[in-house]
Amino acid sequence: MTLVRRLLDQAARTPGAVALVAGDGAELTYGELRRRVLAVRRGLLSAGLAPGDGVLFSVRPSPESLVLALGVVAARGVVVFADPGAGPEMFTARLRLARPRWSAAESVLYAGSRLRPVRAYARRRGLLLPNLARISTDMRHLYVGRWLPGVPRGALSFARLAQGDAPEPDDVGDPDAPAAVIFTSGTTAHPRAVVHTQASLATALDLFRTRLPLGPGDVVHTDQLMLGLPTLISGARWSMPPLSCSPAGFAALLAERGATHTFCVPAHLADILDAAPRLPDTLRHVLLGAAPAPAGILRRAMAAAPSAEVLSVYAMTEILPVAIASAEDKLAHTASGAGGDLLGAPLTGAAFAPDGELLLSGPGLCRGYLGDEPFTELPTGDLARLDGHGRLVLMGRKKDMLIRGKFNLYPGLYEPAIAALDGVAEAAYVGVPDPVTGDEEVVLAVVGDASGLARRLPAVIDHDALPDRIVELPALPRSGRGRKLDRDRLRGLVTR
Known part of the structure; x- marks a missing residue:
């Protein structure tokens, strides 16, 4: 069963339940989420989206971006996350590699690409915007938000697509076909992009749920898609913080919305705890990821949320999650003097090269890198070992x-x-x-x-x-x- 089908089936079971709370507090039910995804799917197919078509995706986290991404995948398209904030040169290089046939962007980004005053304002704010309309003249365009000068002529309106007919489909994509392209690293000469399928993404979501209980009644506060999707598939409620949410605002929303789970980058959690040393008692799980969690942050998180389990997630864009460890276990390992950083029991296939480099495999592994041959094993660049309990311990990065x-x-x-x-x-x-x-x-x-x-x-x-x-x-x-x-x-x- 495909990722999109699982979400649609869950939505059909609980159509009246709230699926998503937006940054401004607006609520979206499961039934309306399902209807909009199917309407966007139908609209894209009617407009000529073909299987495998790449859709350059320049829409910030929001209910609209979720519906649009799911609609693209349900129509057998491929969502290409290229990040216009990476700068014009890198953006153009990524575009050259991905060669998407469609572009979906917020109307303000199109305006910023075409209108000199808007580009000048963005430059003063430290943001160098690519000229999206000019470098993608051969693409079909779709805009999110109200129409603004600079939106290409003939561009489709997301709002109109989402209001269209939403017939029940027989097919919502091939589980083994590419569904998402995520650029992670590389240079302007050699950009690198990870290609995931619906099947590999669905496996990742299932692995999260084996370690992170989720179900109806839970409220997950995050802007991370890879935690939001398992939230929706389980019938829980996804709470999105507003864009550019302050640390104090983030903490306030945790309490206001009764969050049971949240995800933070360690450095971001430090800022949140500076603003709110005590987190709400509703929290049962605090996840840390995207960077190593220092002992000081782990201790502060445990003190701020004594009723919650504080977990550190080790993951890579190519395969996630790899391992999850509790704060207590990580601190105990450090105190033991065994060396390295405890990552937890591997949730996927793990092996080691002769020099100790960690090699990962399994059904959650991405298809490969865009433009390269598929692979079945990922050299991570991380040096690791197994401890006496079969848990992964990170020893360092080879390049460091x-x-x-x-x-x-x-x-x-x-x-x-x-x-x-x-x-x-x-x-x-x-x-x-x-x-x-x-x-x-x-x-x-x-x-x-x-x-x-x-x-x-x-x-x-x-x-x-x-x-x-x-x-x-x-x-x-x-x-x-x-x-x-x-x-x-x-x-x-x-x-x-």
Whole structure:
């Protein structure tokens, strides 16, 4: 059964239940969600969408974006998430690789692409918008929102599609055909995009639900599609925060909407807890992901939501989730001195290369990278091992390895233990190359109190991993939506 079919069937069982609460508080029932998805599907097919057609998707998280994405997949199209915020050059490079036949964007983005005053305003706000209408002249266009100057002539209106006929379909897509393309990394010369099928995405949702109980009556507060979809398939309620929601606003909505589950990037949760040190008692599960969760954040989350289970999710765009560990287990592992960061029991196939690199496989694995041959095993670039309980332990990233003489230092092996020390909020290693010896000066950057830290380190890390220098910073540099540590920028901050 396809992903879309499962969602439609759930909606048919509980048509009067609230499926989604939008950022502005507007509610959408399961019955209306189902009707809109089928109406958009019918409208796209009538407008000529063919099986396998890529739809460039430039719509921010909202009820409209959910309905549109599901309607595209139900019509056998492929949703291409290219992110216009990546900048014009990268956006154009991604477009060249994906070669979508359709473009779906918010009307304000079309206006920003065509109207000079809007582009100038966006540039002043630090956003370099691609000229979407110009670089996609051969595409069919669809806009979300009210019509604005700059929307291409002949573009379809999402609102009109969603109000159209919604006949019951016999077919809502091939489970093994591409359903979504997600750009993750690469350069303008060689962009990289992950290709998922309905089947691989459905497997990912099922894996989430094996570790995260969900059902009618639950309220999941998140803007993450990969947590919102299992919410809807289980009959629970998806609560969306508004765009650019403040940390205080996010916390207030958790209480106002009676959230039972929420997902945060660790750095975002830190901001939320600064604004609201106590989270509502309705919370039963707090998920952290997209970046490693420092011990300090885990402790704060447990203190802020004592009735909730705090979970850390290890996942990759190519296959998710890979493992889920509780905060208690992660902190106990760190305290044991075993080294590395506990990830939890593998939820999918896991093997190891001779050098310790983690290799992943299973039905949740993506089809491959766009333009490349399909694969059945993913080299992750992460070094890992299994502990005595069969749980994955992250030892570090291969590319982050520092060279000190004959010793190879993997930051991920030691950073969790350092960050768990009293007075240390976060810790990160970085190497500053020595132009004379070719060796690297090993610098430890910490957020917190670095006084006396050098004397305490020998008790928690290997002698060869002791830093040459310790630098105290007000914060570690981060980038992207996941606010992951940016080691290149960090190297610049600590270079003398």
